[in-house]
């Protein structure tokens with residue numbers, strides 16, 4: 001049997017008639033760029049998370065770039081990012097001349113450690129940089145420690161961009177991921193919890209002026225119309241076809257988040273006694289973009305992964321190299337006390353198959369294989 005890591009086909013079997021009809025409508029009206037579905041999706045996304053403004057764009061990396069364009073950062077500015085994240089979180093900063101400043105993570109939540117953030121801010125200032133902004137990431141779907149980070153950022157006069165590429169739709173209490181920070185960004189890459197059938201992204205903000213700026217920047221810095229250019233912008237729009245597909249997917253997204261939580265809880269019950277499972281702080285809800293365990297120090301990850309593969313169980317490593325150790329980024333500064341947690345976890349994390357349609361029998365098979373193989377890998 002072929003166990004998929006993320007089963008997009010199972011989802012498609014359920015929504016295919018609606019997707020076909022939606023695509024057909026777009027082909028009929030022909031408004032391929034900024035068509036009616038784009039505005040409709042934006043209204044629905046804003047409604048879903050409770051944001052005042054939602055603005056779609058071409059992908060999650062552009063969303064981060066547009067957010068920095070709107071909030072501002074340049075030469076001499078430090079912008080703080082977790083090191084244990086997808087490369088896009090910090091990738092956009094050097095183009096502005098800004099310095100990505102890497103912060104370590106919490107060993108239980110895998111999210112930005114606010115104590116490490118404080119140390120990094122102090123060190124940045126000592127080095128003559130201006131602390132300008134912070135980009136907390138909702139890694140693997142779990143909202144970052146937004147309340148603590150917000151307190152630190154506000155005291156320093158820094159802006160905040162919530163990178164919710166993996167976490168859109170999660171919650172801290174009743175506040176939904178996509179509404180933290182001055183701007184929140186997300187990605188609709190197919191494998192994300194809310195994905196389209198290509199590239200896509202969005203930004204969220206409460207601020208009317210910020211929303212107007214983003215709307216201008218994403219369409220060549222347009223003023224009253226696109227041939228009146230008030231500022232230097234980019235071309236970053238969500239295709240109408242992708243918006244039409246996302247409307248169908250958003251309709252089942254809340255249900256899917258519930259299913260992901262049921263499946264994650266079941267993994268934790270089955271594996272908790274054997275392996276370090278992900279921690280979700282009290283009152284917080286994850287969207288479970290990934291279910292990521294930490295293998296014991298005694299187990300060799302390559303060996304465990306190969307043994308699981310022999311049982312036809314696919315796994316993935318997010319992320320094998322933290323940003324501060326990447327060739328293109330290692331000359332940028334990080335928390336002066338070191339990056340011990342990122343440096344350790346990158347060797348031990350393993351992400352298991354996770355999607356809303358994972359059947360219990362298959363999940364049982366994954367758990368049994370994992371428990372047996374971690375045991376033998378540890379004693380081998």
Ligand SMILES: *Cc1c(COP(=O)(O)O)cnc(C)c1O
Nearest residue numbers: 059060061086088089165187189
């Ligand atoms: C996927 C991802 C992005 C970038 O999104 P794209 O749509 O692939 O450009 C940014 N940040 C994080 C944390 C991501 O997982």
